[in-house]
Amino acid sequence: MSQKVRVRFAPSPTGPLHIGGVRTALYNYLFAKKHGGEFILRIEDTDQKRYVDGAEDYIVNALNWCGIPFDEGPGKDGGHGPYRQSERKHLYKQYADKLISNGNAYYAFDTAENLDFHRKDHEARGKTFIYNWHNRLKLSNSLSLTKEEVQTKLDAGEDYVIRFKSPQDEKVILQDIIRGEIHIDSNVLDDKVLFKSDGMPTYHLANIVDDHLMKISHVIRGEEWLPSLALHHLLYDAFGWTAPQFAHLPLIMKPVGKGKLSKRDGEKLGFPVFPMSWQESKGYREEGYFSDAVVNFLALLGWNPGTEQELFSLSELVETFSLERVNKSGARFDPDKTKWYNQQYLQSRSNAELAESYAEILDEKLSSEQKSLDCARPGTLTKIVSLIKERAVFVSDFWQLSNYFFVAPSSYNEKASRKQWKEDSADIMSQLASVLEAIDDFSSENIETIVKAWITEKELSFGKVMPPLRLVVVGEMKGPHIFDILEMIGKEESIERIHKAHGILG
Numbered sequence: 001m002s003q004k005v006r007v008r009f010a011p012s013p014t015g016p017l018h019i020g021g022v023r024t025a026l027y028n029y030l031f032a033k034k035h036g037g038e039f040i041l042r043i044e045d046t047d048q049k050r051y052v053d054g055a056e057d058y059i060v061n062a063l064n065w066c067g068i069p070f071d072e073g074p075g076k077d078g079g080h081g082p083y084r085q086s087e088r089k090h091l092y093k094q095y096a097d098k099l100i101s102n103g104n105a106y107y108a109f110d111t112a113e114n115l116d117f118h119r120k121d122h123e124a125r126g127k128t129f130i131y132n133w134h135n136r137l138k139l140s141n142s143l144s145l146t147k148e149e150v151q152t153k154l155d156a157g158e159d160y161v162i163r164f165k166s167p168q169d170e171k172v173i174l175q176d177i178i179r180g181e182i183h184i185d186s187n188v189l190d191d192k193v194l195f196k197s198d199g200m201p202t203y204h205l206a207n208i209v210d211d212h213l214m215k216i217s218h219v220i221r222g223e224e225w226l227p228s229l230a231l232h233h234l235l236y237d238a239f240g241w242t243a244p245q246f247a248h249l250p251l252i253m254k255p256v257g258k259g260k261l262s263k264r265d266g267e268k269l270g271f272p273v274f275p276m277s278w279q280e281s282k283g284y285r286e287e288g289y290f291s292d293a294v295v296n297f298l299a300l301l302g303w304n305p306g307t308e309q310e311l312f313s314l315s316e317l318v319e320t321f322s323l324e325r326v327n328k329s330g331a332r333f334d335p336d337k338t339k340w341y342n343q344q345y346l347q348s349r350s351n352a353e354l355a356e357s358y359a360e361i362l363d364e365k366l367s368s369e370q371k372s373l374d375c376a377r378p379g380t381l382t383k384i385v386s387l388i389k390e391r392a393v394f395v396s397d398f399w400q401l402s403n404y405f406f407v408a409p410s411s412y413n414e415k416a417s418r419k420q421w422k423e424d425s426a427d428i429m430s431q432l433a434s435v436l437e438a439i440d441d442f443s444s445e446n447i448e449t450i451v452k453a454w455i456t457e458k459e460l461s462f463g464k465v466m467p468p469l470r471l472v473v474v475g476e477m478k479g480p481h482i483f484d485i486l487e488m489i490g491k492e493e494s495i496e497r498i499h500k501a502h503g504i505l506g
């Protein structure tokens with residue numbers, strides 16, 4: 001690539017970033033890093049009515065949480081700032097004027113009522129009103145009015161907009177890296193508003209001017225912007241600027257049925273659609289997802305590496321990513337797959353790191369007395385994590401999978417008790433308690449050797465000892481190797497649990 005790669009993610013701060021937006025940012029980031037280029041964040045806040053407090057901070061924090069920070073953007077000037085369009089307000093008018101003077105744009109004075117009248121009138125006749133070549137000469141604008149009339153209106157301070165004069169009878173040929181060549185008949189385009197008399201540009205003008213001034217080489221954005229591509233292409237031509245290359249990403253589709261993924265789908269099916277929590281909506285971060293798992297599944301949502309590989313670190317993604325391998329058709333969102341990813345990432349995390357996160361959960365769950373148990377010490381906690389993590393998707397699952405290490409069962413699974421707690425169980429367990437009492441080296445291996453020897457010596461069957469033992473220690477028939485559990489909870493606690501069960505189970 002001869003031109004320096006500069007891409008931008010250009011969200012409007014109208015709310016939190018949806019995961020679709022995060023994916024757009026991610027693809028921009030991957031493309032930039034792959035080509036040694038720059039990833040820019042531009043805040044498109046020209047529509048002050050839709051501005052939402054806190055949205056910009058949310059966007060920045062979400063990118064940082066995902067580990068895909070921008071190189072240039074608000075607070076990180078790279079010589080092309082400011083990066084908020086509201087701070088660039090003064091720049092746009094001259095460009096609108098330029099288009100007026102070179103005949104590619106015009107003033108329009110039509111009132112809202114008048115336009116509404118035309119819209120309704122067309123509707124009544126089963127037609128759609130489009131402000132363009134076929135009727136612009138019948139409307140109130142600088143193409144239909146005389147120079148003097150226009151000047152009088154401007155001097156009188158009448159409200160106006162500046163519209164793009166879209167060409168008539170032209171075949172517009174567009175190139176998209178993902179979709180290939182697209183042909184558009186210019187006659188279907190409307191004369192979009194570029195500038196309003198309140199001094200603010202519309203999205204289209206500000207977007208093109210900024211992409212040009214910021215030297216953007218590739219525009220990578222969602223498919224919903226594809227209908228604007230023809231206008232953008234014509235705007236570049238009208239300014240005499242070289243257009244960047246475009247790539248429109250496929251939509252992220254609902255898990256079931258038709259249409260694009262929405263916040264409602266998440267609420268209905270119980271999965272997050274935001275990277276981090278926003279008001280009452282939970283985010284991936286708060287639901288316990290690892291950010292690298294989120295990045296990994298988002299990368300594969302619309303892009304395919306051309307191999308069976310599913311797990312990619314960020315640097316592997318940078319290495320492998322290409323826009324050519326982004327799919328044209330929508331990518332179906334699969335909430336189960338997101339969990340699978342998290343599970344994979346959890347398994348590959350070190351036990352010590354997971355234990356650290358688990359300690360934070362335990363801090364809330366355990367009383368100070370329980371916190372002083374051997375099990376709650378960092379080393380032991382790491383071991384516990386190693387025993388149970390296989391079955392976990394999130395660190396928050398650890399508690400469910402290991403609470404019996406810290407808290408003695410207060411009830412026993414009914415079905416298991418019926419099946420495993422026989423008439424002689426209480427007696428056998430008391431005998432076992434004495435055996436345990438006499439063990440000095442209370443390590444899993446040693447307990448196992450001694451208990452097994454005792455079983456053989458007493459001519460007891462394993463079935464009479466092991467299941468009731470698990471029941472009294474764990475409360476149900478789950479968990480890792482029972483002697484590992486005994487070692488971890490310690491001699492005293494093991495014996496206490498046997499006595500406690502005796503009292504409850506009889």
Ligand code: GLU
Pocket residue numbers: 009010011012044207220221222225
């Ligand atoms: N501000 C637009 C948005 O909110 C940006 C579209 C583009 O990337 O051109 O998505």
